[in-house]
Amino acid sequence: MVRIKLEKVNKIFNPDVHVLKDIDLEIKDKEFIVLVGPSGCGKSTCLNIIAGLEYVTDGRVLFDDVDVTYVPPKERKIAMVFQSYALYPHMNVRENMGFALKLSKMNKKEIKKRVEAAAHLLEISTLLDRKPKELSGGQRQRVALGRSIVRNPTVFLFDEPLSNLDAKLRIQTRGEIIKLHRKLQITQVYVTHDQVEAMSMADRIAILFDGVFQQIGTPSEVYNKPTNKFVAGFIGSPTMNFWDAKLSNDKIKFGKQEYPIPNDLLIKLKSKGMGDVILGIRPEHIIITPDHHSQSYEVEITVIEFLGAETIVTFEFSDKISGMISTPGFYDAKMGDKAYISFPSEKIHIFDKNTEINLIHY
Ligand SMILES: Nc1ncnc2c1ncn2[C@@H]1O[C@H](COP(=O)(O)OP(=O)(O)O)[C@@H](O)[C@H]1O
Numbered sequence: 001m002v003r004i005k006l007e008k009v010n011k012i013f014n015p016d017v018h019v020l021k022d023i024d025l026e027i028k029d030k031e032f033i034v035l036v037g038p039s040g041c042g043k044s045t046c047l048n049i050i051a052g053l054e055y056v057t058d059g060r061v062l063f064d065d066v067d068v069t070y071v072p073p074k075e076r077k078i079a080m081v082f083q084s085y086a087l088y089p090h091m092n093v094r095e096n097m098g099f100a101l102k103l104s105k106m107n108k109k110e111i112k113k114r115v116e117a118a119a120h121l122l123e124i125s126t127l128l129d130r131k132p133k134e135l136s137g138g139q140r141q142r143v144a145l146g147r148s149i150v151r152n153p154t155v156f157l158f159d160e161p162l163s164n165l166d167a168k169l170r171i172q173t174r175g176e177i178i179k180l181h182r183k184l185q186i187t188q189v190y191v192t193h194d195q196v197e198a199m200s201m202a203d204r205i206a207i208l209f210d211g212v213f214q215q216i217g218t219p220s221e222v223y224n225k226p227t228n229k230f231v232a233g234f235i236g237s238p239t240m241n242f243w244d245a246k247l248s249n250d251k252i253k254f255g256k257q258e259y260p261i262p263n264d265l266l267i268k269l270k271s272k273g274m275g276d277v278i279l280g281i282r283p284e285h286i287i288i289t290p291d292h293h294s295q296s297y298e299v300e301i302t303v304i305e306f307l308g309a310e311t312i313v314t315f316e317f318s319d320k321i322s323g324m325i326s327t328p329g330f331y332d333a334k335m336g337d338k339a340y341i342s343f344p345s346e347k348i349h350i351f352d353k354n355t356e357i358n359l360i361h362y
């Protein structure tokens with residue numbers, strides 16, 4: 001129904017806060033795209049530009065190839081859901097959901113039909129006569145969604161809608177928003193600073209930092225083939241281990257350690273020049289055992305955290321370079337114990353020290 005395109009969009013706030021720098025973004029029809037990035041990177045600004053609540057300093061916004069750059073929000077057929085969902089306390093759920101339609105002078109029968117259809121979709125049909133104070137936080141958030149759905153939007157915009165909910169409810173509501181997208185089949189743009197939320201919900205993730213999209217791709221692309229060190233460190237928890245390293249001949253040297261590079265990788269790296277790099281490996285891709293195994297490094301365990309489904313082990317090589325491992329289940333060891341670690345070459349990432357670009361994948 002709606003394809004959204006941002007073309008060379010710039011946003012500069014006075015005096016010279018350059019928040020968005022020449023960004024391009026194409027959102028497919030019916031796509032669920034998540035804009036993610038650290039706080040203050042410009043996610044809300046970007047969403048507000050799509051909504052028409054904020055205008056670009058330079059560039060264009062297109063809805064289905066129609067230039068809407070300066071079209072006011074009311075004419076864009078969008079619905080927006082925010083973190084705070086401000087329902088009218090004196091109105092019941094039915095009145096809250098139908099209020100905007102009533103203001104637009106829609107007839108009562110049509111309002112009733114739309115409110116009931118939306119309530120059915122959100123599984124809140126039994127709550128229609130309740131007042132907001134008689135609802136839980138999650139139910140209120142669903143009423144806020146319903147209030148938007150009744151307007152039959154063609155685009156749904158979300159700005160951190162789950163930040164006010166507790167952890168358990170956040171996971172539940174996350175699932176509901178995914179289901180809602182499947183049922184409504186409309187384009188959804190969702191903003192969050194939480195990479196787990198982004199990974200779990202998105203068809204594609206757009207990672208914003210430093211005024212530009214660092215990478216736009218599916219959850220599996222951004223996890224497995226991060227374009228640069230920023231994306232690699234932002235996606236995944238615990239965060240990827242990064243070690244300063246040097247490429248020399250057929251090895252990567254980091255501290256006192258050496259890691260042999262397989263031939264195919266070596267050819268690729270050589271074509272890009274050799275020198276100072278950063279070696280990256282995710283904690284879940286490191287294998288740890290109490291005994292020496294082939295190509296393993298001896299390390300000392302400095303912290304051990306059992307979380308139930310996994311154990312997080314912090315370790316130090318003999319030269320005091322440290323790292324983290326996430327290993328499934330319970331890892332039986334104490335602080336100060338020796339252990340042996342290794343990691344497969346298919347899982348390593350090598351970043352250029354200066355540009356921080358991922359030399360293996362890009
Ligand atoms: N109306 C405004 N005037 C001046 N600066 C603003 C305005 N809105 C946002 N900013 C600045 O732009 C940057 C990005 O803000 P925002 O888009 O809200 O980030 P995010 O949603 O990613 O946290 C921040 O540095 C913020 O202070």
Ligand SMILES: [Mg+2]
Nearest residue numbers: 043044045159
């Ligand atoms: Mg924001």
